[in-house]
Amino acid sequence: MLDLPVTFSMRAVLAGHRFPFRWNPAHRARVGLLPRHGTAADITWCAVEPCFVFHVANAYDDADGRVVLDVVAYERVFASAGGGLDTPGRLERWTADPATGRVDRRVIDPEAQEFPRIDERRFGRPHRYVYTGSVPADGNTQLVGATQIYKHDLETGERRVHEFGADRVPGEFVFVPAGPEAGEDEGWLVGLVIDTASDTTDFTILDARAFEAPPVARVRLGHRIPPGFHGNWFPNYRAE
Numbered sequence: 001m002l003d004l005p006v007t008f009s010m011r012a013v014l015a016g017h018r019f020p021f022r023w024n025p026a027h028r029a030r031v032g033l034l035p036r037h038g039t040a041a042d043i044t045w046c047a048v049e050p051c052f053v054f055h056v057a058n059a060y061d062d063a064d065g066r067v068v069l070d071v072v073a074y075e076r077v078f079a080s081a082g083g084g085l086d087t088p089g090r091l092e093r094w095t096a097d098p099a100t101g102r103v104d105r106r107v108i109d110p111e112a113q114e115f116p117r118i119d120e121r122r123f124g125r126p127h128r129y130v131y132t133g134s135v136p137a138d139g140n141t142q143l144v145g146a147t148q149i150y151k152h153d154l155e156t157g158e159r160r161v162h163e164f165g166a167d168r169v170p171g172e173f174v175f176v177p178a179g180p181e182a183g184e185d186e187g188w189l190v191g192l193v194i195d196t197a198s199d200t201t202d203f204t205i206l207d208a209r210a211f212e213a214p215p216v217a218r219v220r221l222g223h224r225i226p227p228g229f230h231g232n233w234f235p236n237y238r239a240e
Contacts, residue, residue, distance in 0.1 A: 001032035001043070004052050006078055015083075023079035023086075025050065031096045031103050033067055046096040048103035052077045054089075057116035057130050058123060062095075069094040070130055070154075072114050073105070088112035088137045091130065091152065109159055112137040113150060115172040115230070119184050128155050129185050129208075133170055149173050149189070151211045160211045164204075167197040172231045175208060185209055188216065191231055194224060201225040 009022035029051060033044045057070040072089040079086050091108040113132040134148040149170050151160040164170055173191035189206040203219040 001034065002053050002056075003032060003045075004029050004048075005050050006052050012078075012083055017083040019078065019083060021078045022083070023052075023076055031067075031069075031094070033096060033098055044098040044101070046098065046101050046103045048094070048096075049105060051075055051105075055114065055116055058118050058127050060125050060127075062126075065098065067096040067098075068126075069096065070108070070116065070118075070127075072116055072132065089114050089135065091116065091132060093154075108154070109150070109152060111150070111159075117172065117174055119175050119177060119187075121177065122184065127184065129153060129175075131173055131175060131189060133172060146170075149191075151185075151208070162206060162211055164193055167195055169194045169196060169227070170204070171227055172229070173206070174231045174233045176233050176235075190233060192225055192227075194227060199224045 005024045005027040006021050007024040007027055008020055010020075012022050013020040029048045031046045031048055033046065035042050052074045053071045055072050059067055059069040062068050070091065070093050073092045074085060074089050075087040077085050077087070089112060090110045091113060093106045093108055095104045097104070112135050114135045115133045117131045118127045118129060130152040132150045132152065134146045134150065136145055147164045147166065147168055147170070149162050151162070152158075153160075171192045171194070173189040175187060176190055177187040185208045187208050189208050191204060193202045193204045195202070201221045201224050203221060204215050205217040207213060207216050
């Protein structure tokens, strides 16, 4: 559980801000570790430097009893008069140690990015790859100029870039494995890409291993789907 220094603000509501939250330096930052079958009394709190996180890619226990989290962290948000993102989000690895009650933060990639995703078969277990989307470093929430997605190899430290081209803004891309026994990056990345010049949206499929290559397929939807926060993939669906 992430308990971080952003709290509800009635002043922000009355001022007409889109998000009714403000940076609150009086609220301490901490990460709560709750055993799966425990109760509130079993929570262990680990202190972390003040920051904020919207999204966690994954979390798992390591061999030393610590909890490892890969997150996109911001040094400060909702602190300026505009009430938005005051600093860019960067990909970090957090290690929460219940023995010391502390969280160690390590920057994986300082480039501005968001919406981290992994192969969901690795949820709760160590993972090698994280996929993120580029975002403007100036906090522009319209994502103007954010035309790339990233593939992070956490074993080698390599970051690969897929560039969609001018005026083409990707949403959150989701990894789809090629099959139940496929490797961690053996499959596809699927998502929506808005062409801001033509005001249309394409459903786009990339080969996760040939990450920089042109799309494997592109479905032209013929109209614009507004950007959203998240995407999901269901291998099959049947309406009951």
